[in-house]
Amino acid sequence: MKVQEYVAKRILSKHGLRVPKSIFVTSYSEETEEGLLRLGFPLVLKSQVLVGGRMKAGGVLFAHTLEEAREGVEHLLAKSIKGEIPEGVLVEELIEHDEEWYISLSVDRTLRDILFIFSKSGGVDIEEVSTREPEKVIKTTEITDLPKIVQPTAKTLLEVFLEYDLTLLEINPIGVSNGVLYVLDAVFHVDDNALFRQSWVKKSNEEHFVRLDGDVGVIGCGAGIVMATIDVLKELGFEPANFYDIGGGASREELLKALNTVCSFSNVVVLNIFGGITDTLEVAKGIVEFSKSNPQIRLFVRLSGTHEDEAREYLLENGISCTSDMKHLVEELLNWRSGKVGENRVLQTR
Amino acid sequence: MRTVFSRQDKVCVYGITGRYGSFHTKRMLEYGTNIVCGVSKNVSVREVHGVPVYNSLRNFFEQHGEVSTAIFFVPSQHIFEAFEDALLAGVEKFVIITEHVPIHDTLEMVRAVRRERKVLIGPNCPGVIYPQERLKIGIMPEKYFKPGEFAIISRSGTLMYEMAKILSEGPGLGLCLGLGGDPIVGTNVAEAFEIVKEHGFEKVLIIGEIGGEDEVRGVEHALKIGFRPENIYAFFAGRHAPEGKRMGHAGAIVEGEKGKVWYKERAMIQMGVKVVRLPWELERMVI
Secondary structure, eight states: OEEOHHHHHHHHHHTTOOOOOEEEESSOOHHHHHHHHHHOSSEEEEEOOSSSOTTTTTOEEEESSHHHHHHHHHHHHHOOBTTBOOSOEEEEEOOOOSEEEEEEEEEETTTTEEEEEEESSOSSOHHHHHHHOGGGEEEESOGGGSOGGGHHHHHHHHHHHHHTTEEEEEEEEEEEETTEEEEOOOEEEEOGGGGGGOTTSOOOOGGGEEEOSSSEEEEESSHHHHHHHHHHHHHTTOOBOEEEBOOTTOOHHHHHHHHHHHTTTOSEEEEEEEESSSOHHHHHHHHHHHHHHOTTSEEEEEEEETTHHHHHHHHHHTTOOOBSSHHHHHHHHHHHHHHHHOOOOOOSOO | OOOOOOTTOOEEEETTTSHHHHHHHHHHHHHTOOEEEEEOSOTTOOEETTEEEESSHHHHHHHHOOOSEEEEOSOGGGHHHHHHHHHHTTOOEEEEOOOOOOHHHHHHHHHHHHHTTOEEEOSSSOEEEEGGGTEEEEOSOGGGOOEEEEEEEESOSHHHHHHHHHHHTTTOEEEEEEOOSSSSOSSOHHHHHHHHHHTTOOEEEEEEESSSSHHHHHHHHHHHTTOOGGGEEEEEEOTTOOTTOBOSSTTOBOOSGGGSHHHHHHHHHHTTOEEESSTTHHHHHHO
């Protein structure tokens, strides 16, 4: 998950890197005003949001007087950026600089190592520079391949990267003024899986659930099978409403939570459960419980895997039909649709 | 490098006293896996399904000698510690079922197994099954894995079961490797082909998904080491995944063209590999 710029900069400053002097403002007060005067002018005002493209969306302003600063801060506090309400405004001294460089650390999937990307053409989209003028971008796993002047900074960044369990650390730009390097912006992505040892961030669980545009709810256990179910539905002309992975080893409660989430926007829900570590009997219990209190929701159930015979029997006893493979599941859906609109039932790719 | 899996493998289960560890120990034993011991921090339990439990693999090793293989069910917070314990006791093959392992821990583990020329499958994976040898070091429902000629290399768990079920009704299955859905995994597709080759299988089904370019690089490597393109089949999940959204697996996110299903499929077709678009199409294609 992403981290706000002001938090990232505090961490980098603590580790000895130069960041502009700043105050973080969540509401404008007398204290804010004293802070602004202490910083002096001109100032940079930056909306603290996590979405990209903040500059273009008007989330960064400049102020040359106290009056401008007050107006700017109040304006930014009230302004949502691409639908995101800012956590506050970061007010910084303006650092005059001659050059803008780029540096980032990321985890490279192919190399299975930490990759440094450095360029003296910073301040812009690095992917564009990399495509247009690849000779201007250094990509390496070794600090010693970087220019000498940036090596101490890179070393500090690597320490931070490891200590804070980051998956991306990007400084764009580094402002260079008379050979001194300033962190002018900072992007941190923290590993969601390491939050148990990184108590300074809060956990989100966005990865299990993604809302899509359609109307057929989809729940499954395992990301792969849910993605494949969505693909199959799309190929057959259905419009999936969401991606919901209840994960391996899901309990009755977790399934209920999933069903309750999905039924808030969809009256038809497809459950594709192939249990390895998941006990399908637990899932079946969740389905029955849900179905009793939500009889209006049409469920299409496929259950296979651990305890499947008991699970299917339990479902049947409670008047819920289910299939044992994905093809039959899809055929049932097509039957249901043709019953609704009277079209021919043909099982083939669109 | 002892990468060959066989019924001779002596297996240790880390996290054997936990709910999943205990459940799957029973299932693996019933299947025929030679589980010789378990390791757990829960010292009050001495035995699980007849398997002796130790608080470190070293204690077993001192009395009974080496185990070749370890499977891990311990929570992600403790996975690195458990891995080190197994490494010090001389384990050659590591299978990590645990999901949500911090990526920097995985990187450390990958460095260690590369340095010592060992094998790590996972994390966040269904494990390994080898029907001919009655060997299962994993959590897959074994009845869908009938012995036969097809090896499987899969980034997904449940989708592997789905495709295995279809293949079991036809040509059957050989060594099946569930590599895991994380962005960094111990064994990538190229390395998986090496392992499959060592076991003598020529036909391979790859089950891939959006994100990264591991499948394409893996097949390029496979063709270099002697696999024939017409013997490789590929299925990809996530054709309709929205860009930039993470689809469950930490590794399943489209960032750029190369991570997309159409890009991967096109690359496969250019190499002469058969692409399966709907799961049940496979049935027809392999007969």
